[in-house]
Amino acid sequence: MFEKILIANRGEIAVRINRACQELGISTVAVHSEADRDSMHVRIADESVCIGPSAVNKSYLNTHAIISACEITGAQAVHPGYGFLSENASFAKMLEDHKLNFIGPKFQHIEMMGDKIQAKKIMNDFGVPVVPGSEGKIKDVEHAIRISNEIGFPVLLKASAGGGGRGMQIVKNDEELRKVLPILKQEALSFFGNSDIYVEKFIDSPRHIEIQVMCDTHGNFLHLYERDCSVQRRNQKVIEEALAPDISEDNKKKLYKICTDAMSRMGYLGLGTLEFLYSDGNFYFMEMNTRIQVEHPITEMITRVDLVREQICIAHGEKIFTTQENIKPLGHSIECRINAENPETFQPSAGQVQMYHAPAGNGIRLDTFIYSGYKVPHYYDNLLAKLIVTGRTRNHAIKRALRALNEIVIDGIQTNIDLHKKILSSNDFKQGAVPINWLENKIDQI
């Protein structure tokens, strides 16, 4: 097994990875910016290296500093977490060139799936159902207008190098398309470094259903069922649950098989998530994330598989410890993303946590990095904690989540805890199967 792993991330996921390493007897190296000197991931790691100033591009995206940190500490592998360099194929290749192990998929697959247009094409070839669209980047405005009229407005203009809900815009007709396209191209170039745009049919009120896959070097391509991530605001997930309510077992089974077959044909390695839109009984492939996801804990709770641990073992060339037949889902799990944000404006809000008290009891898991007195820096994303609640049934999980949200205390900064209480108490959520535009439409009424 690896003796030492460097964790190229921060916040709650760095703590999560630390824990998996410690349970495997692996030494850990935390890298951090100057602003994160007192962060929990630094405090619990065996060693730490400051890799740069607060700015992300000079620290957590600083590939040279991270590789240098591996060199001076003797780390053999790097776990990139999510975000930052986790889907950076050049970084994965760079590590390989330096004889370091990247805990994740092969860099070729990261590259393949990072190009959203190419990913769709490849999945389509593998028989995975996809959203009807331009099947490639649009050449010019006229091309876009032709395609859009063929598949029918409204359509979604999407940046090929985007993803994670960013770089997309709906247009309802030719005129809007003409106006929006050049602006979107410009934005795509500045945010993602690539101005390629593709067109997709806009699917009205779909749900977001994603399949977790896990593959090793011994020919095992497994799935760990699905997650329903439809409670979103501005394309950012707020609440996720496993398993997805109100979808037939048959339909789900077909999708699991399609996904594992595609992974087998790809020769994929490690963890991945295939994201789909679900509408009118149909699944449409959107994109694949070639990394561990924020919401991975809900899958862990219902399958009792430690996904980060498996990532590390798989990266070390080990066979997955179990078989598909032995991964049986039990119970229902819900995750609430607790963010530091102003409840009215939803603006991120930094500050000092004056008092922190975690909820506890049956079925409660809190993945976080905050502690009483911790100063939340403003340079990074505002996720403070993930509250993961598991119950025997969906209703039980909802009641338990509300109980836990009443117990949790985070004083000194503003959070979206009240929003979570409202969502979980609403009749719509209790009924289940809300679409991805539900929260934004109903937020004032719940």
Added chain:
Amino acid sequence: MTDKSKKNIDTKPIKALAKLLDELSLTEISYSDKEFSVSVSKSVNVNALPQSNISSSSKGPVVEDESNNDYQNDPRAIKSPMVGTVYLQPEPGANKFINVGDDVKSGQTLLIIEAMKTMNPIESSLQGKVTKILVENEQAVEFGQPLVLVE
């Protein structure tokens, strides 16, 4: 249940003390005179998290010395702009770039940091006399680590 009608507690001084407590980041403040005394305190959350143990890496000496923490904000400190390994001389066997007591000019090379197989000369941003060299030859350093004191 206490009978609130019998006592009239003057909350003004208590409120004033509580406000002072916050403003001055104190944990306890008391006031007393001939007729009256009051004490206001805030409970302190003792952070029970263990301090991270910076253990020696297999490659060499410790990454972080206690002495370096003292010079983090010292204006005399030349700090490392990168992660890597320090060399005090241009090549093995050669003389060190600088010694304690030397006069150095702004832009003068003080030492080399090796990072990812490249040698990077680290120049002084200050003019003056080298009063302390805070790192050893072949020591691993992190970003922002104080290397040399020049005054």
